[in-house]
Amino acid sequence: IAGITQAPTSQILAAGRRMTLRCTQDMRHNAMYWYRQDLGLGLRLIHYSNTAGTTGKGEVPDGYSVSRANTDDFPLTLASAVPSQTSVYFCASSDEQGATDTQYFGPGTRLTVL
């Protein structure tokens, strides 16, 4: 069982380019999340999805979009990248049926926008 995978591992992107970060989980978790992590700041929620077919905005959604066509995949798209989107991006999933609804994280994507 792989858990959660993310691709690419890292990417350098020119400003203005479109980029999709991929996230796939094989745990059949209903809920999935996208966070960004910046030095000195806590993880900040970008978008989330409580179940396939639904999505919601987190704390910092501007400049990002997501889709949830099925249970396993939750891609994050930057329509036109800007340098302030340079960050480490983590995808996570959780089992809402579990007692604690603990979130489990993918290995992250390190994105640099120049």
Added chain:
Amino acid sequence: GQNIDQPTEMTATEGAIVQINCTYQTSGFNGLFWYQQHAGEAPTFLSYNVLDGLEEKGRFSSFLSRSKGYSYLLLKELQMKDSASYLCAVRDSNYQLIWGAGTKLIIKP
């Protein structure tokens, strides 16, 4: 606003005990989590508290006082591999996790 406070950095000696504090002010409370994050890696779940008191799990323990908006993570018999950042997160009334910036723990021989 919602706020989670943790010390930025702490240093401890191998074999010793260290306590990492977390205070929070959130809109509602539906549980508190501690995660460990090694440099360049993903956060991994350590503990969960929803009721007041101490939860013990091997060398790690986590305490919660809801009335004080306070938690701590206690690490005993420190090992070099415990050098990492420790993240405190609170689930608010909307069932979203609010994260602290993390405490970088440095273990010295």
